[in-house]
Amino acid sequence: MELGIIGLGKMGGNMAERLRLAGHKVVGFDFNKDATAKLTTDGGLGVNSLEELCKNLQAPRAIWIMVPDGKPVDDTIAGLKPFMQKGDIFIDGGNSNYKESQRRYAELKPEGFNFVDVGTSGGVWGLKEGYSMMIGGDEDVIESLRPIFETLAPGKDEGWGRTGPSGAGHFVKMVHNGIEYGMMQSYAEGFSIMKAKTPLALNLPQIAKIWQKGSVVRSWLLDLTAEALEHNPELDGLQAYVTDSGEGRWTVFEAIDLNVSAPIITESLIRRLRSREDNNYTDRMLSVMRNAFGGHSMKKK
Missing domain, CATH: 3.40.50.720 (NAD(P)-binding Rossmann-like Domain)
Structure with a gap:
């Protein structure tokens, strides 16, 4: 053809x-x-x-x-x-x-x-x-x-x-990408928790490989994660900046219009937006408020 x-x-x-x-x-x-x-x-x-x-x-x-x-x-x-x-x-x-x-x-x-x-x-x-x-x-x-x-x-x-009918293909792909946001966020958070547990000296590339076979969390996204960790386990040279191409936003808007609760996809989108903020104003404002009402210390440049 x-x-x-x-x-x-x-x-x-x-x-x-x-x-x-x-x-x-x-x-x-x-x-x-x-x-x-x-x-x-x-x-x-x-x-x-x-x-x-x-x-x-x-x-x-x-x-x-x-x-x-x-x-x-x-x-x-x-x-x-x-x-x-x-x-x-x-x-x-x-x-x-x-x-x-x-x-x-x-x-x-x-x-x-x-x-x-x-x-x-x-x-x-x-x-x-x-x-x-x-x-x-x-x-x-x-x-x-x-x-x-x-x-x-x-x-x-x-x-x-x-x-x-017309539009159904792109609608389903929109939801597909929204689900993808949540899956990616879950993997990222899980590996971050393990990395933070320094007394156990966990080998993240090895763990990713273990999960690839037989685990209920195995997936193509995990395969890609395992490969990335094998080549760069410390993620050296990368910025914590994640873009989005629109489908996650559309999925959240659609969920709101349909009165469907979608907190995981919504929060995953918010985290991507947060990753792009340099010297995040929201976090600095939180620090100011904690200091004002409780006298908690603030870190300054």
Whole structure:
């Protein structure tokens, strides 16, 4: 099957490679000329414009968009539309807000275009392990893309599926990432507690390896943690600064709107925000208050 891919960064480039190795025709575009040239060198076809991308795909075209959420997705769709025709499929495989995906579907459907939202998990490991894909959209359109999903997934009938109508794919991926926040926070706190127990001289890389086999807390995240600790057990050279790409916030907002208690995910998000504060004002204010009412000592620079 043919597929156009827009956005040949680490994830998009790996997806293109996985498809190409399985015999699919892949046509790719990226503003980074080196990325498009690499695709051609590897056996795909890198092109230099959206028009050229569309011209090299047979109708009905399927074009997978891997760009940052928000305006870049809308701009990409607007740039493609003049070169596409009714029945063609836009696939948003990035981390878009599900409400935006619902809007795009509602706008494109009356014009004769199809839109599918694919929450994609797997990161840089997807080339080797395959991608988990949570898919929203019309059932018949998704079925027409089955060869693509079967190739990108960990197994032909594993790790992917239609989760519901338009927006459902990105909604499920949003919750998936919220859960991920909580899992990561739990691992980080647990290893911090063990590191602080200095009298026991615990070997954290060894413990991570023990937990990888048979333990109820084993997971892919633990595998990545074990590997990181093996190479840098003291985490030397790293700052305590953790970014977020939006899905955790959206999950918290959605939980509030739905009156669902989600304290773990919420606190995990707050901890990420706290990690970015230099000389944290909140903690300094707490110190001032403790000193004011109880005479507790304050540390000063």
